[in-house]
Amino acid sequence: MAGIYIHIPFCRQACNYCNFYFSVSTGNKEKFVAALLKEIELTKNYLAGETIETLYFGGGTPSLLTIEDFRLIIDKLQSVYDLSTLQEFTVEANPDDLTSKKVNALKELQAFGLNRFSIGIQSFFDEDLKYMNRAHNSEEGLASVKRVQDAGFANITIDLIYGTPTMNDKHWRENLARAFALNVPHISSYALTVEPKTNLERKIRNKKALPVNEAQAAAQFRILMEEMREHGFEQYEISNFARPGKHAIHNSNYWFGKKYLGLGPSAHSYNTISRRWNVANNLNYIESINNNILRYEEELLTPAQKVNEQIMTGLRTKWGVSITNFQLPIFNAIEKNLKQIDASHYVLKDGVLTLTDEGKFFADAIAAALFVD
Numbered sequence: 018m019a020g021i022y023i024h025i026p027f028c029r030q031a032c033n034y035c036n037f038y039f040s041v042s043t044g045n046k047e048k049f050v051a052a053l054l055k056e057i058e059l060t061k062n063y064l065a066g067e068t069i070e071t072l073y074f075g076g077g078t079p080s081l082l083t084i085e086d087f088r089l090i091i092d093k094l095q096s097v098y099d100l101s102t103l104q105e106f107t108v109e110a111n112p113d114d115l116t117s118k119k120v121n122a123l124k125e126l127q128a129f130g131l132n133r134f135s136i137g138i139q140s141f142f143d144e145d146l147k148y149m150n151r152a153h154n155s156e157e158g159l160a161s162v163k164r165v166q167d168a169g170f171a172n173i174t175i176d177l178i179y180g181t182p183t184m185n186d187k188h189w190r191e192n193l194a195r196a197f198a199l200n201v202p203h204i205s206s207y208a209l210t211v212e213p214k215t216n217l218e219r220k221i222r223n224k225k226a227l228p229v230n231e232a233q234a235a236a237q238f239r240i241l242m243e244e245m246r247e248h249g250f251e252q253y254e255i256s257n258f259a260r261p262g263k264h265a266i267h268n269s270n271y272w273f274g275k276k277y278l279g280l281g282p283s284a285h286s287y288n289t290i291s292r293r294w295n296v297a298n299n300l301n302y303i304e305s306i307n308n309n310i311l312r313y314e315e316e317l318l319t320p321a322q323k324v325n326e327q328i329m330t331g332l333r334t335k336w337g338v339s340i341t342n343f344q345l346p347i348f349n350a351i352e353k354n355l356k357q358i359d360a361s362h363y364v365l366k367d368g369v370l371t372l373t374d375e376g377k378f379f380a381d382a383i384a385a386a387l388f389v390d
Contacts, residue, residue, distance in 0.1 A: 019067035020267050021098070023053070023090065024281030025076040026299055029113065030152040033216035033226075034178075034209060038283035038297040039077040049281075049299060050086050052306040054093045056280050059311055061097045063278050063286060069098050070275075071105045071267035072130070080110035084122040091129045100130060105266040107133040112161035113153040120164045133172040133265075134165050135205075141195040144183045148226070149209075150216070162199050174203035174265060179241060180234030181209050182227035189237045193244045202263035206241055207256050208234045235378060242374055253335045255377050272330040291317045321389050329384045332372055341368030347389055354387045 027046060028039045072094070074082075082090075094100060108123065108131060115136070123131065138158045140146055146154060153161075165173055175196060179189055196204055211218050211229055220226035242252060250258040254272060257265065270277065279286040283297035293315035296302050305312040318326070324347055331338035340351050355365070362376030362383060372380060 018070040018270070018275060019064045020071040020073065020270050020275065020277040021064075021069060021094070022073045022075060022267075022277055022279045022284060023079075024279065024284040024295075025074060025079040025082060026282045027076070027081050028078045029081065029111070030150065031216065033150040033220065034212065036212040036215050037077065040299055043081065045299060045303065046081075046086075048303050050082075050089060052303040053090060053281055055306050055309075056311070057090075057093045057097055059306070059309065060278060060280065060286075063288065064098075064276055065288075067276055068102050069100055070102065071270060072100070072103055072107070073105075073267045074108045075135075076109055078111050078114065079108050080114035080119065080123075084125060087123075087126055091126070095129075103130040105133055106130040107135055107265075107267060109135045109137065110161070111137050111151075111153060112157040115161035115164055117164060120168045124168050127169075132170070133174070134170055135174045135176070136161055136165070138162070138175045138196075139178045140181070140184070141192050142184070142188060145178070145181050145188075148181050148183045149178065159195070159199070162201065166199075171202070172263070173201045174205055175199070175201055177204060177206040178209050179206060179237040180229055180231075182229060182233075184237070186233075186236060186240060189240055190244065193241070197244075197248050202260045203265060204245070204250065204258045205256055205265075206258070208238060238378070239374075242377075251335065255333045255380055269334075272334050274327065274330070286313075289323075291315050325384075325388045328387050329381075332370070332380055332384050332387075335371065337369045337371035339369050340365075350389045351387050354389075357386055358383055 024038070026039050026049070027043050028041055031039070031041055106126075106129070108126070139149060139151055141155045141158055143155050162173060162175065177192060177196060179192075184192070209229055211221060217226060221228050245252060245258045249260060251261065252258050253264050254268070257268065259265070274289070276288050277286060279295065282295055282299055282302040285292060285294045293313045296305065296312040301312060324343060328338055328351075340348055343351065355363070355370075362373055362379060364371050364373060372383065376383060
């Protein structure tokens with residue numbers, strides 16, 4: 018089973034914390050769609066006959082596509098792949114794009130298997146949204162979720178961000194309360210991270226924006242875990258929470274190490290042997306595809322890298338890492354490295370290593386300490 022990810026590299030407005038590849042100019046959107054259709058054909062052998070389980074339109078802002086754009090892309094995918102086996106078809110959307118007209122248009126994609134929306138709410142408070150330079154306001158955030166629900170879509174995930182300087186703990190609890198009141202089955206929540214070379218990093222460096230307080234973000238992560246548990250959500254991955262049976266299949270498959278094909282500028286692909294990522298430039302992408310050239314960088318994975326990726330991704334999930342499945346020298350190396358880690362940060366039961374709530378604060382550092390050479 019495999020997944021297909023399609024990166025739509027356009028946004029109406031640049032969020033100042035974002036370091037994904039996108040453009041706020043949509044002047045070449047038609048050329049991009051034409052190139053994407055051609056890339057689907059050029060990459061048709063990458064998944065080598067795998068059954069397609071998930072389809073995910075991400076970005077950027079896929080909801081900027083017209084319904085005609087979606088139809089063209091899906092028709093092309095259907096000409097290359099058997100999509101009758103799709104279990105999950107997700108479209109990411111920003112609240113300001115989900116007007117009644119747009120939601121009604123997107124309902125047409127149910128015939129192609131669309132059954133899930135991922136809505137970038139980030140916060141239900143205007144001061145947070147302004148700090149992040151989001152294009153929507155709090156009212157639009159609430160209204161967009163209700164519109165999608167009224168259109169008959171129950172499988173909805175919303176994104177929330179904590180740790181902004183505009184958000185105290187009381188404010189964060191209110192954010193979560195509003196999310197719970199919407200009765201969505203899945204919530205993804207991330208700490209605001211100040212990435213290098215982003216507009217937010219420049220503003221903070223030039224003292225034009227308040228800096229992020231790491232202690233505040235840590236306290237709000239603790240609140241997040243407590244509130245989610247109280248409201249019946251399972252933390253099946255460090256940043257992802259779902260009601261029973263409502264895990265995101267596409268993202269979970271990344272953590273399980275399943276194959277996936279990434280299409281569009283900057284999109285990543287994985288076939289268990291290597292990882293590759295497309296050129297992160299719309300014009301270069303379009304030009305090369307038009308010349309029947311796939312422009313990407315590729316990394317062949319060594320046995321040690323494969324083990325370390327299993328450790329890194331597995332530790333982030335409730336399923337953990339089955340260290341007894343590794344060959345004896347690797348198992349011994351991990352067991353030795355485990356002695357360096359605070360015992361209150363992990364549980365080792367029946368050969369499966371998982372993190373405690375306290376350990377989740379140090380997930381990356383713990384994974385790095387367990388890496389093998």
